[in-house]
Amino acid sequence: MANPLxxxxxxxxxxxxxxxxxxxxxxxLNPVTVADTLCEEDFTVAEVWQVLGQTExxxxxxxxxxxxxxxxxxLIAGTGRPHIARLIEQMxxxxxxxxxxRLDANVAEALLRLVDEANRKDIAELxxxxxxxxxxxxxxxYAWLPVxxxxxxxxxxxxxxxxxxxTIYYIxxxxxxxxxxxxxxxxxxxxxxxxxxxxNKLMKVDLVSVHVDDPKEIAADILRKFDFLAIPVIDRxxxxxxxxxxxxxxxxIEAEATKAIHEQGGVGDILDSYxxxxxxxxxxxxxxxxxCLFLAEMLTYNALTIFEDALEKIVVLKYFIALCIATGGNxxxxxxxxxxxxxxxxxxxxKDWLRVLRKEMVMGIAMGTVLCGIGLxxxxxxxxxxxxxxxxxxxxxxxxxxLTLGIGVGLICLCGTIIGSMLPLVFKRMKxxxxxxxxxxxxxxxxxxxxxxxxxxxxxxxx
Amino acid sequence: MANPLxxxxxxxxxxxxxxxxxxxxxxxLNPVTVADTLCEEDFTVAEVWQVLGQTExxxxxxxxxxxxxxxxxxLIAGTGRPHIARLIEQMxxxxxxxxxxRLDANVAEALLRLVDEANRKDIAELxxxxxxxxxxxxxxxYAWLPVxxxxxxxxxxxxxxxxxxxTIYYIxxxxxxxxxxxxxxxxxxxxxxxxxxxxNKLMKVDLVSVHVDDPKEIAADILRKFDFLAIPVIDRxxxxxxxxxxxxxxxxIEAEATKAIHEQGGVGDILDSYxxxxxxxxxxxxxxxxxCLFLAEMLTYNALTIFEDALEKIVVLKYFIALCIATGGNxxxxxxxxxxxxxxxxxxxxKDWLRVLRKEMVMGIAMGTVLCGIGLxxxxxxxxxxxxxxxxxxxxxxxxxxLTLGIGVGLICLCGTIIGSMLPLVFKRMKxxxxxxxxxxxxxxxxxxxxxxxxxxxxxxxx
Numbered sequence: 001m002a003n004p005l006x007x008x009x010x011x012x013x014x015x016x017x018x019x020x021x022x023x024x025x026x027x028x029l030n031p032v033t034v035a036d037t038l039c040e041e042d043f044t045v046a047e048v049w050q051v052l053g054q055t056e057x058x059x060x061x062x063x064x065x066x067x068x069x070x071x072x073x074x075l076i077a078g079t080g081r082p083h084i085a086r087l088i089e090q091m092x093x094x095x096x097x098x099x100x101x102r103l104d105a106n107v108a109e110a111l112l113r114l115v116d117e118a119n120r121k122d123i124a125e126l127x128x129x130x131x132x133x134x135x136x137x138x139x140x141x142y143a144w145l146p147v148x149x150x151x152x153x154x155x156x157x158x159x160x161x162x163x164x165x166x167t168i169y170y171i172x173x174x175x176x177x178x179x180x181x182x183x184x185x186x187x188x189x190x191x192x193x194x195x196x197x198x199x200n201k202l203m204k205v206d207l208v209s210v211h212v213d214d215p216k217e218i219a220a221d222i223l224r225k226f227d228f229l230a231i232p233v234i235d236r237x238x239x240x241x242x243x244x245x246x247x248x249x250x251x252x253i254e255a256e257a258t259k260a261i262h263e264q265g266g267v268g269d270i271l272d273s274y275x276x277x278x279x280x281x282x283x284x285x286x287x288x289x290x291x292c293l294f295l296a297e298m299l300t301y302n303a304l305t306i307f308e309d310a311l312e313k314i315v316v317l318k319y320f321i322a323l324c325i326a327t328g329g330n331x332x333x334x335x336x337x338x339x340x341x342x343x344x345x346x347x348x349x350x351k352d353w354l355r356v357l358r359k360e361m362v363m364g365i366a367m368g369t370v371l372c373g374i375g376l377x378x379x380x381x382x383x384x385x386x387x388x389x390x391x392x393x394x395x396x397x398x399x400x401x402x403l404t405l406g407i408g409v410g411l412i413c414l415c416g417t418i419i420g421s422m423l424p425l426v427f428k429r430m431k432x433x434x435x436x437x438x439x440x441x442x443x444x445x446x447x448x449x450x451x452x453x454x455x456x457x458x459x460x461x462x463x
Numbered sequence: 464m465a466n467p468l469x470x471x472x473x474x475x476x477x478x479x480x481x482x483x484x485x486x487x488x489x490x491x492l493n494p495v496t497v498a499d500t501l502c503e504e505d506f507t508v509a510e511v512w513q514v515l516g517q518t519e520x521x522x523x524x525x526x527x528x529x530x531x532x533x534x535x536x537x538l539i540a541g542t543g544r545p546h547i548a549r550l551i552e553q554m555x556x557x558x559x560x561x562x563x564x565r566l567d568a569n570v571a572e573a574l575l576r577l578v579d580e581a582n583r584k585d586i587a588e589l590x591x592x593x594x595x596x597x598x599x600x601x602x603x604x605y606a607w608l609p610v611x612x613x614x615x616x617x618x619x620x621x622x623x624x625x626x627x628x629x630t631i632y633y634i635x636x637x638x639x640x641x642x643x644x645x646x647x648x649x650x651x652x653x654x655x656x657x658x659x660x661x662x663n664k665l666m667k668v669d670l671v672s673v674h675v676d677d678p679k680e681i682a683a684d685i686l687r688k689f690d691f692l693a694i695p696v697i698d699r700x701x702x703x704x705x706x707x708x709x710x711x712x713x714x715x716i717e718a719e720a721t722k723a724i725h726e727q728g729g730v731g732d733i734l735d736s737y738x739x740x741x742x743x744x745x746x747x748x749x750x751x752x753x754x755c756l757f758l759a760e761m762l763t764y765n766a767l768t769i770f771e772d773a774l775e776k777i778v779v780l781k782y783f784i785a786l787c788i789a790t791g792g793n794x795x796x797x798x799x800x801x802x803x804x805x806x807x808x809x810x811x812x813x814k815d816w817l818r819v820l821r822k823e824m825v826m827g828i829a830m831g832t833v834l835c836g837i838g839l840x841x842x843x844x845x846x847x848x849x850x851x852x853x854x855x856x857x858x859x860x861x862x863x864x865x866l867t868l869g870i871g872v873g874l875i876c877l878c879g880t881i882i883g884s885m886l887p888l889v890f891k892r893m894k895x896x897x898x899x900x901x902x903x904x905x906x907x908x909x910x911x912x913x914x915x916x917x918x919x920x921x922x923x924x925x926x
Contacts, residue, residue, distance in 0.1 A: 028669060029669055030669060030671065030689060032688055032689045033669075033671075155654065158654065158655075159654065159655055168651045168654075169632050169650070169651070187632070187650055187651075187654070188631045188632070188650075191618065191621065191622065191631075191650070191654075192621075192622055206491060206492050206493060206496075208493060208496075223713065224713055224714075224717060225495055226493060226495045227708075227709075227710035227713075229692065229709070245690075246690075246692070246709050246710075246713070247690035247709075249713070250686065250687055250690075250709070250712070250713060250716065251687075253713065253716055253717060253720070254687060254716060254720075254808075256720075257716070257717075257719075257720030257723070257724070258804055258808070260720070260724060261720070261723060261724055261727060261800060261803075261804050262800060262801070262804065264724060264727055264728065264800070265727065265796050265797055265799070265800025265801070266793055266796055266797055266800075267797050267800055267801055270801070273805065273808070273810040274801055274802070274804070274805035274810050274811055275805070275810055275811060275815075275818075279822075279825075279826070282826070283826060283829050283830065286797050286826070286830055287829070287830045287833050287834075289793075289797070290790070290793055290794055290797065290830055290833075290834060290876065291833060291834065291837060293789065293790075293793045294786070294789075294790055294793075294834055294837055294872075295837070297785065297786045297789040297790070298786060298841060300785035300786055300789070301782050301783065301785070301786060303785075304781070304782045304785065305782065305849075311781065312778075315775075318767070318774065318781040318784070319764050319767045319768065320764065321781070321784045321785055322760065322763035322764070322766075322767065322784055322785070322788050322910055322914065323757070323760050323761060323763055323764060325785050325788060325789070326756065326757075326760040326763070326788070326906070326907065326910060327753070327756075327757055327760070329792070329903075329906070330729055330752075330753055330756045330757075330903050330906075331753055333728050333729055333903060334728055334729055334730050334749050334752070334753065336728070337724060337725060337727070337728025337729075337730055338725070338728070338730055338733070338737055339737070340724075341721055341724050341725065341737070342736065342737035342738070345717075345721070345736070347736045347737050347738055348737055348738060352738075355738075359742075362742075363742070363745070363746060363749070366746050366750070367746065367749055367750045367753055370750050370753075370754060371750075371753060371754065371757055374754060374757055374758070378761060386768075409757075413753065440792075440793050440796060443789070443792070443793075444789065447785060447789060451785065
């Protein structure tokens with residue numbers, strides 16, 4: 001949402017060396033807008049630091065967080081380490097850990113040595129958690145209070161804590177010595193109640209929380225379902241160790257969708273955005289998948305050789321290989337897509353396989369019937385000179401050929417649907433990512449089936 | 464997150480006819496958990512109303528909102544209209560409009576007549592906005608204040624308004640007569656500042672807002688980028704008409720991802736969840752797409768007949784039709800997937816077509832080279848008896864056949880990549896949903912290209 005007018009204005013302020021103008025630019029606009037402006041146009045790293053340098057480190061940090069990763073890396077290389085250490089001290093607790101994870105281990109260590117002790121401890125704490133766990137997603141920057149206060153005491157304590165961010169809206173109530181999570185009050189409830197109300201009367205105790213070692217997706221599932229601003233994260237002893245906030249969940253849901261779409265498109269897992277992803281890495285992933293699929297598709301050659309007799313004898317069949325394969329691939333992809341997405345959203349699980357199978361069998365028959373009809377009609381348009389046996393040039397019976405194409409296509413559609421719907425469930429059961437069963441993989445699987453079905457029907461009716 | 468123990472317990476309370484037990488169940492748990500419990504096990508509609516009837520209508524409404532649509536419809540049919548009217552008065556402003564839109568027009572009108580005037584006016588207001596606009600997504604339930612107050616006056620006014628929901632955290636500052644949006648203060652800032660601070664010193668004026676007639680996606684894009692809890696929605700005269708909240712955006716992002724995935728899988732736009740979607744509607748959509756793709760794939764027949772001479776003369780070619788087609792389809796799908804997703808996330812636009820083309824051409828060459836190599840190797844494994852001309856049984860030159868397969872496959876990969884990357888951009892330019900250009904559609908397009916390329920190379924080298 002960078003206003004296109006900001007960039008020339010900032011350029012002008014840089015030329016004029018106007019400290020106050022640049023300070024005002026950094027402080028009066030939303031940090032997202034500032035970051036957007038400074039990375040969209042071709043500012044140099046030195047110029048960006050010149051602009052940011054006019055404001056205090058806290059504001060710098062809030063802007064810095066919204067730069068794309070590549071820019072962040074360049075900016076870090078373009079200034080002194082003590083400066084970066086001050087920045088890290090002011091960054092949000094989860095974002096700075098992401099940043100340090102991304103940096104070269106030596107650089108990260110050198111930077112950490114310059115960070116003050118409290119922040120260094122907090123970073124070390126979050127660093128412990130493995131990627132893909134809720135621990136790697138959470139922030140330790142939350143508001144908490146002991147249980148024995150009244151609403152007005154709670155408010156004045158909060159004023160002292162003055163938490164940095166919007167995480168002030170949910171306040172967790174902890175046992176002071178054990179840090180065990182006892183309950184939660186919302187800032188709304190604190191404001192609306194009378195000042196003398198004790199917070200243990202006000203707090204919710206039926207809390208939905210997540211475990212720090214759980215996979216990230218669980219946090220997303222909960223926040224999607226309950227409309228919370230944040231979810232408390234606890235350790236094995238029910239101690240509060242952090243919170244996961246709504247904005248990180250939005251990013252996670254987005255990233256999950258991209259991953260699902262990429263896997264479905266046979267691209268593998270490309271996390272960086274299209275224009276900035278490394279060419280070599282993208283090439284490696286795409287080539288890997290294309291080659292795997294290419295090798296798998298070689299099975300179609302073998303399937304065709306099995307039906308060599310029919311293929312060589314009945315001239316017309318080879319012209320329909322492509323159509324049969326595509327029908328299988330499309331019906332398989334449809335079913336796999338629906339089932340994979342339903343699995344991802346938790347609408348179904350592997351235990352529902354029988355219900356899915358029944359549903360998709362009926363669907364496959366209902367769709368196959370329509371395609372069978374179209375196939376029957378299409379068969380009547382095949383020119384007579386192709387409807388012959390290659391060795392004798394005797395005509396193939398047109399009615400039987402119509403039946404071959406119609407029934408062949410119908411069966412392929414039915415089988416494609418069944419295989420496509422079952423494969424993601426089988427993958428899930430085998431603890432393989434079911435998204436891999438969508439699109440290209442299932443197509444390859446069904447292509448061979450399509451050939452086998454079509455030629456089997458052809459042999460039955462025409463040989 | 465329904466605890467599996469709740470359902471039997473509730474069943475027991477129903478049998479015991481324990482009003483206080485059921486009331487406690489409804490009021491002590493999160494509404495999501497209550498709704499989950501009551502719809503997961505096989506409770507009857509009458510039983511659900513018996514449970515909900517023990518608590519006040521406001522709590523009923525907050526639970527009712529979390530029932531799946533199908534259940535909501537059944538529950539509405541299972542109680543008196545005056546009861547539903549009271550429920551509607553207490554529901555969130557956006558959810559109740561969604562509900563009324565879904566109901567039969569006569570039922571909706573009859574219900575509306577029973578709703579009190581203020582709520583009826585509010586519903587009519589939101590009803591005006593077309594689906595897919597921000598107006599249809601927003602709620603009119605927001606907190607606002609005039610500009611001339613101090614922080615402590617603001618807080619006591621808020622206590623009087625006592626807004627229903629978490630929308631209290633962002634308070635919009637309006638001109639009292641024109642309702643024009645002047646700025647915003649957060650509850651956090653109101654709490655942390657000294658009580659005498661005038662709110663016009665405290666408020667942010669550089670607000671990011673959306674227009675009520677804009678498409679929904681714009682609200683999602685903004686909330687994804689800025690980590691707001693809500694975005695103000697204004698009309699043409701800059702008057703505040705509503706807000707869009709983070710939880711509705713999460714649902715929207717989720718639904719957008721499902722739509723993209725379904726379109727990519729050639730399923731069409733199935734919005735209901737897998738297990739509850741109407742069989743007939745799903746059948747209609749899937750059959751429609753399968754039939755369209757089937758008809759389009761018939762072009763492969765025509766493409767093959769163009770190369771009838773080569774196909775009939777060189778025995779081996781027909782065995783590689785499937786492999787060639789699949790290679791084109793897979794490389795096309797990859798490129799289309801990446802470009803479509805990048806378009807959806809706003810990482811690229813149609814203006815970037817030349818950069819995308821250049822990138823994908825280089826990528827297509829780099830990937831095609833690898834596939835060409837695999838193709839060359841694969842060609843050496845073809846049995847001698849198939850490497851002949853069908854009319855003379857003279858052997859085909861094996862080196863030339865290797866070149867045919869290698870170069871053919873490489874070219875198909877390159878063309879698939881180029882077509883796959885350009886098609887979504889062309890669609891976008893023509894104002895067609897670019898997601899339609901992914902997977903099955905692009906495959907069909909590329910299948911024909913694959914046949915033409917492979918047989919052209921074959922004719923060049925082998926005929």
